[in-house]
Amino acid sequence: GGPRGGVARSVKKMRGYLAELIHKKRQALPDEAAPGEDLISGLIRASDHGEHLTENEAAAMAFILLFAGFETTVNLIGNGTYALLTHPEQRRALQTSLAAGEEGLLATAVEELLRYDGPVELATWRFATEPLTIGGRHIAAGDPVLVVLAAADRDPERFADPDTLDLARRDNQHLGYGHGIHYCLGAPLARLEGQTALATLLTRLPDLQLGAEPAELRWRGGLIMRGLRTLPVEFTPAG
Known part of the structure; x- marks a missing residue:
């Protein structure tokens, strides 16, 4: 426990949330004719068309x-x-x-x-x-x-x-x-x-x-x- 343990748990939860959000956006990413406008969709597109993250x-x-x-x-x-x-x-x-x-x-x-x-x-x-x-x-x-x-x-x-x-x-x-x-x-x-x-x-x-x-x-x-x-x-x- 302690303060460091609380920070570690919070960081883990945030990373988990972002990973889940990225997964959902990748699954729902529209085709190039109507690309998503948000930052994470742009990050996914750049990744998928270059060095894959x-x-x-x-x-x-x-x-x-x-x-x-x-x-x-x-x-x-x-x-x-x-x-x-x-x-x-x-x-x-x-x-x-x-x-x-x-x-x-x-x-x-x-x-x-x-x-x-x-x-x-x-x-x-x-x-x-x-x-x-x-x-x-x-x-x-x-x-x-x-x-x-x-x-x-x-x-x-x-x-x-x-x-x-x-x-x-x-x-x-x-x-x-x-x-x-x-x-x-x-x-x-x-x-x-x-x-x-x-x-x-x-x-x-x-x-x-x-x-x-x-x-x-x-x-x-x-x-x-x-x-x-x-x-x-x-x-x-x-x-």
């Missing part, structure tokens, strides 16, 4: 797409909205920029929201290939190393005033999308989704306010993903 392999791919391509962006938008609602001066500056038809601040704002309170706290596990010392701590070859992206993005040796939300920050090489060969393939899409969602929200609901005290909000458990369970808001309906 087993249903377990296709389920693993769908699992990655769900968490890497959906959960992260959801939490970018949620965390970003929360940060804007709790920093009214920064939020007003962004709304003024949007009203003037300017896009420069929107672009830097999404990068800053990723740095300030990004959707991914930890990178996947790394293992030292040789002995090394980091921050005065000895790490033996083969030891696991957990890279805390959230801490790196608040590093005072890298960022001026790291705990300050500055939507106009220019020197902002954060690690929200990873680094090097592990850099996120979906970064351009995530940027576009974040910019579109936040711009639309602030433009259509200009009086949006937090609907609960910050201390009342609850964050999701776990060490990898950083996101709110819910984000209550209040606004005046249009019309």
Whole structure:
């Protein structure tokens, strides 16, 4: 039992659900004259016309797409909205920029929201290939190393005033999308989704306010993903 056992059971159930869903969609997949429009049908078609994926392999791919391509962006938008609602001066500056038809601040704002309170706290596990010392701590070859992206993005040796939300920050090489060969393939899409969602929200609901005290909000458990369970808001309906 324990927390790890619960996670393992949840992962197994999710993989089972996705494998069953893929099996059903493969059985019901329409012919090429009327192809299915959903993502999983597209994954099946690409697999069946190329290097064939087993249903377990296709389920693993769908699992990655769900968490890497959906959960992260959801939490970018949620965390970003929360940060804007709790920093009214920064939020007003962004709304003024949007009203003037300017896009420069929107672009830097999404990068800053990723740095300030990004959707991914930890990178996947790394293992030292040789002995090394980091921050005065000895790490033996083969030891696991957990890279805390959230801490790196608040590093005072890298960022001026790291705990300050500055939507106009220019020197902002954060690690929200990873680094090097592990850099996120979906970064351009995530940027576009974040910019579109936040711009639309602030433009259509200009009086949006937090609907609960910050201390009342609850964050999701776990060490990898950083996101709110819910984000209550209040606004005046249009019309």
